[in-house]
Amino acid sequence: MTRSLHRWIGLIASVLLTVVALSGVALSIFPAAEALTTPAAQHISVAELAARVQAAEPTVEQIRRAPSGRITAYYYEGDQPASAVIDPATGTPASSADISDLERWLTNLHRSLFLDDTGRFLTAGGAAVMLALAISGLFLMARRAGGWRFVLKSVRGSGDGRLHAVVSRLALPGLFLSSLTALWMTASVFGLLPAGAGAPTFPADVSGKTGVALTSVTLLQETPVNDLLSLNFPATGDATDVFTLKIAAGEAYIDQGNGALLAWSDTGWVDRVTRFIIMLHTGHGLAWLGLVLGFSALAVPVLGWTGLIVWLKGSRARRATSTDGGEADTILLVGSESGTTWGFANTLQAALSAQGLCVHIGPMSSFEPAHWPKARRVILLAATYGDGAAPASAMGFIERLERTPAKPGLPLAVLGFGDRSFPAFCGFAAEIATIAKDKGWAALIPFDTVDRQSPQDFARWGRLLAETLGLDFELKHQPTAPKTWRLPLISRRDYGASIQATTAILRFSLPKISLWQRLTGKAFPRFEAGDLIGIVPQGSDLPRFYSLASGTKDGFLEICVRKQVGGLCSTQLTALKPGDIVAAFVRPNPSFRPARGGKPVILIGAGAGIGPLAGFARRNRARRPMHLYFGTRHPASDALYAEELSYWKKDGRLTSVSTAFSQTASPAYVQDILRKDAERIGKLIAAGGQVLICGSRDMAAAVAAVLADILAAQGFNLALLKATGRYAEDVY
Structure with missing residues (x-):
């Protein structure tokens, strides 16, 4: 709603x-x-100001002070009315008071x-x-x-x-x-507010005299210029007229013959609030x-x-054929971060609609069973964001599901979308299935998953759904290719060739962006070290993801790639020459980056996994404590980022650098140097330190085992660190 x-x-x-x-x-x-051109304020009384203005302009009728401090006098030049901004130091005109036509x-x-x-x-x-x-x-x-x-x-x-x-x-x-x-x-x-106090009643007992010296009027002497709103002078030749003084506190009538206070009215709260609100809205008096x-x-x-x-993108994603939830017999809800899961939902909706079902499609955040009186089934397509978290379009779904009683006759089907290379594969969808079972929701079909947007996995699940519903359809999903950008390679550094294990640091230039693209939000997205770049290799529609070793502010996009045996994308990337182009897109990965603040950060990586860790060190210009533990094969062939690491250690971006080489006379792995440095690591974690790990799944598992032992001595465990965002992995 x-x-x-x-x-x-x-x-x-x-x-x-x-x-x-x-x-x-x-x-x-x-x-x-106006604030820049207003003459400097003077610490004088209204009496002194009025006397100076009257001496300079004898025909003055009114003096006004704006909230900005600008003082304007209204007078006559001959028989023509005139106005000017006044210099309070002299009472003479300083500039025109006319408002520009613009x-x-x-x-x-x-x-x-x-x-x-x-x-x-x-x-x-x-x-x-x-x-x-x-x-x-x-x-x-x-x-x-x-x-x-x-x-x-x-x-x-x-x-x-x-x-x-x-x-x-x-x-x-x-x-x-x-x-x-x-x-x-x-x-x-329009007079819709309570009436203010208004002006005081005009006095009937004026002295009938004129010519009082302004500097002798007590109220004008006691009123600082900064309190002035306006001062009206009596009409020339009219002995029954008076001075009218308006200040923040109220309004007064003053006898022009003897300077006596004839009447006074306090300013009402409505007037005070209105004056303040006008200042807030217009900025006059508060230019900033x-x-x-x-x-x-x-x-x-x-x-x-x-x-x-x-909205237009969402409408296309949800399709115009979606039935209103109150009329639908099938509710199809989607939880997606990048939008790809909506494509699968559209394929499913089209297949079910072709079979005569009335299908409503929407985001999982709109989960409201009470609004679906004719629904006979609910199908949830849920992607997982980061380390088992809900995607943007499913925020609050878990809380709603937990507080919503199971509805008899309304079974649920849960299909998870994810990538098996990530530890929390379909973690969000699995959590939904577990909670739904515990709450007593009937299962339409068993919980299942789709790995890496696989059309085959989706079709297999679809056949089971069709059989359960007694329908005849086949889910033939054609993945929508993501929007890619052409990135030219500007430099490369090669390692590992001598031991037939090519690893390359590849640096790409960022695409040139027009002003129109920036204004319309279609520019190349901003990114940080630790985010992911999806590269679509030639001969495939499925992107491969690599962790970024740079951020937008660095002015380039950098990755570290190891050539994998039979790897289509890594083979193509490691064969690139400067000037060659790749098609790529950026995907945020905010769960894998140093937390804000000055707490220590422990970076652990092996091989090409040093890429994002090097990016974290590069941007550590605040010199927060940052300790790197890095494992690779041999210093002569695999000293990735060696020059940068040495420089960053000297200038304080890295507090310490510890390395392990597995193919030297004394072979060691990164978990070995962690074990040797257990005392310092324990102290860093006890001080609120964060652990970030990047590399192969086997390496991450070995590191986790060592850290579990170290943490046990400090009264911590990995689960606690993960729950508080102090332990994150980027593994492959």
């Missing part, structure tokens, strides 16, 4: 909001310019769209829409993060969806404040806040565009 409300309100109001927001961005510049035009556009009161109601409606979007966006942000306590964690995902989420997070406070203050100002203009709000408003067209793109 929240997602639909957020989407449709945003799409319908996007044009209005864009116009209002962009005009607001332009207007935010004027308060800053500012006046922008103000009318922003306030009323040139439609007077009708336009004001329209822009107020836009403010209400923005407030609704800000509130619903906040709830969606919390849902995406997995709960309110995670709302400030780094944003997951990629492409337009990630850009939308990142920009939303940055702009949300400013948009919330702008919309809320705009609604208050509209209510004030005006610029912040302007920057936030600049996000509106970006959010409108990326929101539209995400």
Whole structure:
């Protein structure tokens, strides 16, 4: 419900909001310019200021002080009214007080769209829409993060969806404040707020005299200029008129003959709040806040565009043929991080629809059995993110499943999607199946998995589903190729050739990105060391993934690749020459990188697994304690990153470097040097240290066994470290 409300309100109001927001961005510049050009403030009284202005301009009728400190006097030049910004030090005009035609035009556009009161109601409606979007966006942000306590964690995902989420997070406070203050100002203009105290009753007992010296008026002497809002002078030749003084605390009438205070009225709370809100909204008096709000408003067209793109992509992924949940007999829910699982869901939906079933397809975050009165089955296609976590479109699903009672006559089928090379293969889907069984949900068919997006695994599962449903269909899924970028190789360093175990450090240049691609969120995605690059080898549709040894800020993309016997992709990569091109895409891997802060980091790797570890060291410019344990064959043939490691140790990015060589006179493996350094490792972990491991599965298992012994002596265990995010593996 929240997602639909957020989407449709945003799409319908996007044009209005864009116009209002962009005009607001332009207007935010004027308060800053005003603050820069306003004459310096003077620590004087209103009496001194008024006397100086009257001496310079005897026909002065009014003096106003803006929240920025700018003082404006209104007077006559001959028989023509005039105004000027006043230098309070002299009381003389310093510059013109006229508003530029551009500012006046922008103000009318922003306030009323040139439609007077009708336009004001329209822009107020836009403010209400923005407030609704800000509130619903906040709830969606919390849902995406997995709960309110995670709302400030780094944003997951990629492409337009990630850009939308990142920009939303940055702009949300400013948009919330702008919309809320705009609604208050509209209510004030149309008299919808409680009435304020108003002006005091005009006095009937004036002295009838004129000509009091301004510097002798007690109230004007006691009022600092910084408290002044306005001072109106009595009309020339009218002995019954008075001085009218408005300050933050209230409004007063002062006799022009003897300077006596004739009447006073305190400012009501509504007026005080309204004055403060106008300052917040316009930035006059808070120029820095005006610029912040302007920057936030600049996000509106970006959010409108990326929101539209995400919606269009989602619509295509879910297909327009999806039946409404209230009418469907089959509910198909998808949990996907990168979007590939949606392709399998579309294939399944098409097959079931062709058999006459009414299928509703949606994200797993929309799990609401109470809304499906005609449903006879629920099918869950769940990918696993990172180390067994829920993907973005399934946030909160586990919690909903645990609190939802099993519904008789509504069996579940759970199909997991993952990669067997990862330790937590289909961990999220397996957790769902276990919880569903414990809660008493009937199983439509047994839990099953699809490895590496295998169409064969999917077809095999589909045949069992068809048999169970008594239908006749075959799931023939054609994987959708991911969008790839052409990356040219700019350099390579080769190792291991002398022992027939070629390993290469390959550095690729980043694609050139146009301004339009950046503005539309279609630029090459940002990445960090530890993220993954998917490379599609020639002769295959299935990408192979390699851990990145660099980040976007390094200005290049680097990987470390060992040639595998019979390996299609590694063979092609290790045969590349500078200038050759690969087709590749980036996939985030935020669970494998050093945690923020200054706690120690223990890097453990072997062979080509040093790639991301070298990337972590390269970006450790803060010189946090970072210890590398690295195993390889021989220093003469496999000294990967030897020069960099030596340099990084000297400049403090690496606190220590310990190496093990398996093909020397005294062979050793990385687990051996860990065992020898058990005391220091134990102290580092006790100090809150994090362990990051990259390399082969066998190496990681051997390292885990050694670390388990070391941790036992410190009262820790691997399970505890993993649960707290202090132990992560990137294995193959």
